[in-house]
Amino acid sequence: MINFTVGPVQSSEEICRIGAEQVPYFRTSEFSSLMKENEKLILQFAKADEKSKAIFLTGSGTAAMEATVINLLTSKDKVLIINGGSFGQRFVNICSVHNIPYTEIKLERGKDISEDQLKEYEGKNYTALLVNVHETSTGVHYDINLISEFCKRNNLLFIVDAISSFLADELDVSKLQIDVMITSSQKALACPPGISILVISEKAEKLIYENDPHSLYLDLKDALKNAERGQTPFTPAVGILIQINARLKEIEHKGGIEKEIEKTAELAEDFRKKIKGLPFEIESDSLSNAVTPIHPITNSAYKIFEILKDEYGIWVCPNGGDMSDYMFRVGHIGNLTKEDNSKLVDAFLDLQKRGII
Amino acid sequence: MINFTVGPVQSSEEICRIGAEQVPYFRTSEFSSLMKENEKLILQFAKADEKSKAIFLTGSGTAAMEATVINLLTSKDKVLIINGGSFGQRFVNICSVHNIPYTEIKLERGKDISEDQLKEYEGKNYTALLVNVHETSTGVHYDINLISEFCKRNNLLFIVDAISSFLADELDVSKLQIDVMITSSQKALACPPGISILVISEKAEKLIYENDPHSLYLDLKDALKNAERGQTPFTPAVGILIQINARLKEIEHKGGIEKEIEKTAELAEDFRKKIKGLPFEIESDSLSNAVTPIHPITNSAYKIFEILKDEYGIWVCPNGGDMSDYMFRVGHIGNLTKEDNSKLVDAFLDLQKRGII
Numbered sequence: 001m002i003n004f005t006v007g008p009v010q011s012s013e014e015i016c017r018i019g020a021e022q023v024p025y026f027r028t029s030e031f032s033s034l035m036k037e038n039e040k041l042i043l044q045f046a047k048a049d050e051k052s053k054a055i056f057l058t059g060s061g062t063a064a065m066e067a068t069v070i071n072l073l074t075s076k077d078k079v080l081i082i083n084g085g086s087f088g089q090r091f092v093n094i095c096s097v098h099n100i101p102y103t104e105i106k107l108e109r110g111k112d113i114s115e116d117q118l119k120e121y122e123g124k125n126y127t128a129l130l131v132n133v134h135e136t137s138t139g140v141h142y143d144i145n146l147i148s149e150f151c152k153r154n155n156l157l158f159i160v161d162a163i164s165s166f167l168a169d170e171l172d173v174s175k176l177q178i179d180v181m182i183t184s185s186q187k188a189l190a191c192p193p194g195i196s197i198l199v200i201s202e203k204a205e206k207l208i209y210e211n212d213p214h215s216l217y218l219d220l221k222d223a224l225k226n227a228e229r230g231q232t233p234f235t236p237a238v239g240i241l242i243q244i245n246a247r248l249k250e251i252e253h254k255g256g257i258e259k260e261i262e263k264t265a266e267l268a269e270d271f272r273k274k275i276k277g278l279p280f281e282i283e284s285d286s287l288s289n290a291v292t293p294i295h296p297i298t299n300s301a302y303k304i305f306e307i308l309k310d311e312y313g314i315w316v317c318p319n320g321g322d323m324s325d326y327m328f329r330v331g332h333i334g335n336l337t338k339e340d341n342s343k344l345v346d347a348f349l350d351l352q353k354r355g356i357i
Numbered sequence: 358m359i360n361f362t363v364g365p366v367q368s369s370e371e372i373c374r375i376g377a378e379q380v381p382y383f384r385t386s387e388f389s390s391l392m393k394e395n396e397k398l399i400l401q402f403a404k405a406d407e408k409s410k411a412i413f414l415t416g417s418g419t420a421a422m423e424a425t426v427i428n429l430l431t432s433k434d435k436v437l438i439i440n441g442g443s444f445g446q447r448f449v450n451i452c453s454v455h456n457i458p459y460t461e462i463k464l465e466r467g468k469d470i471s472e473d474q475l476k477e478y479e480g481k482n483y484t485a486l487l488v489n490v491h492e493t494s495t496g497v498h499y500d501i502n503l504i505s506e507f508c509k510r511n512n513l514l515f516i517v518d519a520i521s522s523f524l525a526d527e528l529d530v531s532k533l534q535i536d537v538m539i540t541s542s543q544k545a546l547a548c549p550p551g552i553s554i555l556v557i558s559e560k561a562e563k564l565i566y567e568n569d570p571h572s573l574y575l576d577l578k579d580a581l582k583n584a585e586r587g588q589t590p591f592t593p594a595v596g597i598l599i600q601i602n603a604r605l606k607e608i609e610h611k612g613g614i615e616k617e618i619e620k621t622a623e624l625a626e627d628f629r630k631k632i633k634g635l636p637f638e639i640e641s642d643s644l645s646n647a648v649t650p651i652h653p654i655t656n657s658a659y660k661i662f663e664i665l666k667d668e669y670g671i672w673v674c675p676n677g678g679d680m681s682d683y684m685f686r687v688g689h690i691g692n693l694t695k696e697d698n699s700k701l702v703d704a705f706l707d708l709q710k711r712g713i714i
């Protein structure tokens with residue numbers, strides 16, 4: 001199978017090779033050193049300042065999103081949530097479950113946020129802003145500079161889910177003054193799913209120590225204290241953390257974060273060029289390098305996903321719920337090449353020949 | 358390295374081989390079938406009745422412990438917690454964080470619970486009992502029949518953390534009327550860490566649908582609903598779930614749960630026989646097949662752990678906190694053999710010759 005989904009994605013040979021190794025015992029100085037190295041490289045690639053910290057949670061991205069909300073926000077906050085799809089909605093649901101007062105800025109499917117839309121919320125005593133910089137469900141990559149400037153002017157705590165964008169799109173945590181940046185192992189990190197990562201500013205760290213998250217597993221104080229010695233409060237997904245270590249070093253050796261983003265951007269551009277002329281619409285205002293969202297005009301998106309899977313050995317990424325017939329997505333993260341793009345486009349051309357699209 | 362810790366433990370060749378494979382996309386009928394098979398085999402090995410359900414959470418065992426508490430208990434409950442070590446204490450901490458009223462039955466280190474100790478709590482309107490059937494920190498395997506009878510007489514919801522005991526010691530969920538049984542991927546399941554599993558009785562399922570856990574990630578309603586179609590609410594540790602599938606089938610093909618327990622029991626017995634005469638004390642009232650807790654009389658337990666790691670290529674399992682000099686543990690779960698036991702005992706004999714123990 002060739003995997004064009006947005007996670008889990010394809011891993012490099014080296015990452016797969018490590019997957020075959022026995023998982024070592026981890027309450028050791030050896031594992032602590034590896035974890036400290038993971039933290040250093042994540043902070044480096046996020047361009048976070050030297051007072052920032054990284055936390056590695058064993059859980060899905062949603063665990064990290066919820067941990068962020070409950071450790072940093074309380075019922076005294078007044079939160080703005082940019083909601084342009086199912087991951088924006090997830091932040092809404094998390095705030096709702098935990099009784100955090102919020103206002104949603106609902107965006108139309110496929111639309112970026114505009115200066116005008118934000119203006120309405122200027123100077124209104126909001127305390128924090130939550131955004132999924134790449135709304136993975138619709139493939140919209142928001143104007144993060146615009147949002148960052150808004151947060152700076154209004155002195156908002158700035159929380160950014162960059163789960164499917166980190167390492168694929170430019171993101172300068174320090175310059176944008178992001179207080180919490182969230183990502184996961186199975187996106188552009190191209191490791192198996194199971195680990196989520198938080199990059200935490202000094203300001204966010206202080207808030208974590210002031211708050212009571214009412215959770216043991218998601219208590220970031222505990223995670224921060226353990227991280228000082230390169231450990232975690234509970235048995236983590238050790239194997240995946242070792243794979244992450246190799247992958248971070250792989251990125252560094254290949255020229256660093258800029259090269260990695262460039263590679264993904266080229267792959268995305270190559271694909272978008274190759275599908276011109278096919279009966280597809282791309283409805284996104286602003287694309288991430290990570291994904292191309294495709295609305296097929298002539299057949300159900302889910303049907304196309306199924307045929308590609310069963311007859312061509314290719315996974316594209318179906319959408320869920322009421323979007324399932326409308327849209328599928330093609331990922332450009334993970335260990336993919338331009339030749340893989342060509343194979344997918346050949347399959348599309350064949351579907352066209354067969355009258356399926 | 359030979360790994361005698363209690364997790365992560367050594368995996369079979371087949372499990373390692375799967376670790377090297379690309380992790381597939383999972384919102385597919387193929388992955389749903391695999392998950393349904395995982396559920397079926399877990400329920401079968403737990404001897405749970407046909408109305409029971411299994412849930413697979415991406416997280417450490419503590420995530421499953423906390424999920425159980427917040428989905429099944431409320432501030433209206435009156436909970437008994439058997440606390441004989443750091444995992445009993447973890448249940449105490451979880452109940453405390455969530456304001457669940459509880460009484461601890463504190464046990465001395467190494468001691469099993471007695472009928473007399475339980476008598477005091479008979480007919481006192483408790484609503485639930487929490488126990489770690491194998492208190493992994495001290496290696497005490499509690500008299501689960503005694504506790505089960507107490508729960509039946511007092512009509513208590515019976516919650517059993519069997520994280521390090523499931524597949525190593527006999528446990529009949531149906532006969533013991535256990536409402537929630539918890540285990541994890543990295544113990545006797547001998548897969549990498551990252552997945553925790555809950556076996557849920559019909560009674561427990563009803564309670565889950567009645568309660569509000571105030572968490573999105575750990576909401577078991579959502580997990581149960583998704584599990585009906587063999588899915589999870591959020592991206593799970595797909596690779597580990599595939600390894601669990603292979604491992605469960607491996608156990609089945611090798612003669613099932615009885616054979617697996619027998620193998621572990623033999624390994625434990627072999628080890629305990631071989632260390633007779635060494636300057637070690639075993640202070641546990643009642644041993645699990647999974648672990649032998651060792652108090653070395655002539656040197657620091659942590660020192661011995663370090664020397665075995667650095668000079669003999671062997672991991673035993675150190676204890677944390679104030680137990681670290683007092684005790685280390687030797688695990689009998691995972692892919693170990695009697696020859697491995699001999700290698701460890703040879704190392705002990707060499708330490709004796711060198712005057713270290």
